[in-house]
Amino acid sequence: MNLLLPGMYMAADSPLHRLDPRVKMGASLLLMALPFAAQSPLSQVLLVGLVIAVARLSRAPLLALLRTLRTVFWIGFFMFFFFLFTTPGEVLVNIQGITLTWQGLLAGATQIYRLCLLVIITALLTFTTSSIQLAHGLESVLGPLKRLRLPVAELVMVLTIALRFVPTVFDEIEKLVKAQRARGADFRSGNPWRRMRGWIAVFVPLFVSAFRRAEELAIAMEARGFRGAQHRTRLYQLSLTRADWLAILIVLAVSLIALLVEQRGSLL
Amino acid sequence: MLIEAENLNHTYALGTPLAQVALRDVNLQIGPGERVGILGASGSGKTTLVQHLAGLLQPTEGRVLLDGIVAHRRTPAALAQRRRIGIAFQNPEDQIFEQTVFREVAFGPRNLGLSQAEVATRVAWALELVGLNPTLMGGRIPFALSGGEMRRVALAGILAMRPHVLILDEPTAGLDPRGRQELLRRVKRWHQEMGLTLIVVSHNLDELARLVERVVLLKAGRVVADGPARRVLSDAALLRSAGLDVPHSVALLHALRAAGWPVRTDQLLPEEAAAEILRVRRAMEEIR
Incomplete structure (x- = not known):
């Protein structure tokens, strides 16, 4: 195997590996949703900064992480041109009736940016969380649904x-x-x-x-x-450590600030 | 065909924390018609090495030359050289995919762009070589055959390309003793009749002793010995340091020697060992 793909686990020991899977999954979801909710440049800088810091913490080699983006190259390619050609606005170029708009260019780039973030965050989650941990976390999070007789x-x-x-x-x-x-x-x-x-x-x-x-x-x-699974027990029970609480705090703080900046930005 | 490995290095998953060095500075030359065994413990790089010799991998460093042409390149010349090499992976029956035995064996020759008639001739010829009757077996479904038969179909698929070099990766793994004996006999015959270069990967010393004349010993991706089978396979200290044992005959002769019998220990086959024991016994009787 010459390639690390998003979805593969990278056995290593890092602060990120040791975090509770539930925390990592929750944080990933939040950070993935953030670029849709907060769109001001300043909140994006904050978000990207956090993702870069997390990537450093994960001990995943930067190149391997960037290479995972290859998996969405074509989707990104088509999305970019779709938005480029279909967004109305200030005309930038006009070639025989086909117009490219400044807004379209921006919208296309935004889509690519969001897609890349999604992939990188997913990759960071799965690189640092083994499938057993992921499953354990998921089961614990979805636990309440068992009452509804969902298997x-x-x-x-x-x-x-x-x-x-x-x-x-x-x-x-x-x-x-x-x-x-x-x-x-x-x-x-x-x-x-x-x-x-x-x-x-x-x-x-x-x-x-x-x-x-x-x-x-x-x-x-x-x-x-x-x-x-009805008779199954677990050898390792999930419990939140101080590092987990710290991680929750950081992610929540960054998200909150990003959203507040957004509010202020729209007020200005 | 002359196969040369020059300063060959291979690292899997290079640039990731999963990086694993499989080959280190391998230098090797294999001439036409040679019978070479690649020997080593599990994980010593045997399979990686032979896949390089077949031009299927891109070296991390160094290169493999096939008659002077760099093997892994995407040029027509390199492709032509690679096509002269047949390689059977471990458990080659795992790559069977066609609906009939005939079509399975014909896959290679068809990829060579041969005519229908030539393909049919080659398929029949290759099936005969592995001991399967072309008229009886040609129309059968390969997945319904026994494991041993599937292996032979897979080997026929490789032989049908008429390679000059045949690389076999653990050819007898998973076969019963009779299947092993029979396959070894056939492989030896292919070498004699077609003048093939034979490269066999194995960690079964008794099989290698029967099949090859030269042994390349790998340990942790490095070549630690390369020489006549008789010398390498009877060197107990060397083999044990590489995580292997000695052939049964050699072990017996070593034990006899330790018990005070002046036998030579480089007799690799049971019949050779028997002859050696008889010779020494006769000599001892004469002295008495």
Whole structure:
């Protein structure tokens, strides 16, 4: 695996790794929502500053973090041009009836900025929180829904397993691509038909092995007494430490200030 | 084909905290027709090394030359060289995807752009080579075959490309003893009949002793020995320092020597060891 993707866990020890998963999930949601609620430049500076500080704390290499943005390159690309061409306002360029507006340019850039923040924050969350911790946090947060007879624990288990196999599947794809490339499959150049044949040769074995793995996992879980989640207990109980409270305080303070700046800005 | 690794280094996940060095300063030359074993404990870099030799990975540092041409490049010349190398990954049956055995084996030759008739000839030829009857097996569904048969279909798919170099990564892993014996016999025959260069990755010393004439020993990504199989595979201290054991015959001869018998310890195969024991016993009787 040569690439860290958002959604992958990066085993390491950092202050961010040690935080309670519930705190990290809550903070991520809040920080992701913030650029939509507070739009003044000053609040953005605050927010970006906080994200950069958190990134430093996480010990995630900057380059790896920035590389995760590649996953949304095309979405960002299309979003930018969509807003560029569809936002009305002060005309900047006019080419044969197609107008580009200053407002459109700004709107497009804003969308890209928000998208990048979303990806970086998600990446920071999953880089520093193992899937087991994520699931544990989620189960604890969604706990009240159990009263409504929602199978929270089971859904969380499904999610844990799915997350657990993300890196496995990527490793498998990489291996299959190499194996089929050695048999002359073409993934990069050549005509589309040949390229598609190459990908079929990767995805069929991938699904075969995924189903086999699912079956083995089910048997292994049953063999170790898994009977759904109702009788399940946890070895580690979640509890908030001083660092967690500090983190909550910082995130809330930054959010509040950003929103206040916004209010003042609109009053001015 | 001459395969050369020059100062080859490989690090997985470079630039992330997950970075892991797999190969360090590997220098290696493998000439046409050689039978080379790549030996080492788990995680010593065997698989990474052979994938480099097949031009499937981009080195972190250094390079691999195939008849003088840099292997991993995207040029037509490099592609042409790579196509002369067949590589069977560990558990090659995991890459099977087609609906029939015939189409599975034909995937490689078709990618070479051969005519229908030539593809059919090659498929039949390759299936014969792995001991499967083309008329009986061609139309079968590969996923319905036994594990051993699937492995042979996968190997046929590689042989059908008529490689000059055949790389096998743990070819007998997961086969029963009879399947192992049979596959080893076939591999040896392919080498003799087609003049293939053979590169076999394994940590099974008894198998390597039967199959190869030269052994490259890896330890933590470094080449710690490269020489005749007889010398490397009988050097107990060297093998143990690399996290391996010695072939059974060698272990027996070492034990006899420790018990006072003046046997040579570099007899790798059971039949060789037996002959050596008999020779020493006869000599001892004559003295008496």
